Amino acid sequence: MERVFDIADDLGPAKVTYVHEPSVGLKAVLVIDNVALGPAIGGLRLAPDVSVEECLRLARAMTLKNSAAGLPHGGGKSVLWGDPGMPRERKEALLRCFAHALRNETDYIFAPDMGTDETCMTWIEDEIGRVVGLPSALGGIPLDEIGATGWGLLxxxxxxxxxxxxxxxxxxxxxxxxxAVGKHAARFLATRGALLVAVSDSRGTLVSEAGI
Incomplete structure (x- = not known):
């Protein structure tokens, strides 16, 4: 906990919330960094190796990005400890429990991030109705399908x-x-004449000097 205050500065974080629900094995943290421009928007990251410090730094990045983009929103981030490849039923139970625990935290709006997607956002929408990144069937923009983050990386x-x-x-x-990010980034880079010679994910690496 002391590490939070070591990182804190004049901008934030405004609030750090720890959520623990043993009945479903939920361990999660929400960081609301700054709400000077409006409610904080930031993704929910699901991974086995996340940390509070990582969440703090990601929340600050969202504060800066939302401000630079001229959005009426501050920055926040949430992290949940777990394997993103867990069975769908368990993932749904964890995310619904986390969302319910934060049902009164109106200064934070959930969004997808590493380990979560549009389907995950539908569960949160169903619980608290405060989320972005919904599938197109529910009026959202299919960010993963169109490769929005990969376009930004280009x-x-x-x-x-x-x-x-x-x-x-x-x-x-x-x-x-x-x-969802890397494959689209590679596709967009290729349209600019770049040659993809290596790709990797959690299952392995593929290399071709002549291009993939």
Missing amino acids: HAADVASRYAGLKLEGARVAVQGFG
Whole structure:
């Protein structure tokens, strides 16, 4: 707990909430970093190796990103300890329990992140009605389907390449993590002339000097 105050500064965090429900094996943390511009938006990350410090830093990143984008929202983040590959029924029970525990925390709006997706957001929507990142069938924008984060990564790489004195066209690219973000990032980079030579995920690595 003392580590929270070591990281804290004039911007935040405004609130750190620990949630523990032994009956379903729930261990989770919510960090609301700053709400000066409005309720905090930030993803729910599900992984076995998350930490409170990671959550604090991710929440701060959301404060800065939402502000830079001109959104009327502050930054927050939540993390839940667990294997994202767990059975669907167990994942649903954990997320519903977490959402219910935060039902009165109106300064935080859930969003998908690593280990969670649009289906997960429907469970939270059903519990508390305070979420973004819903599937198109419920009026949301299918972010994973269109590759929104991968599109953002393309533009980040484009800007970074200029500072590094490189060109995306002809660049040889390796992508670590080939899920909802990585596969779309690779696709978008390829449209700019980059050559994908290596990809990896939790199950292994594929390398081809000639391109994949």
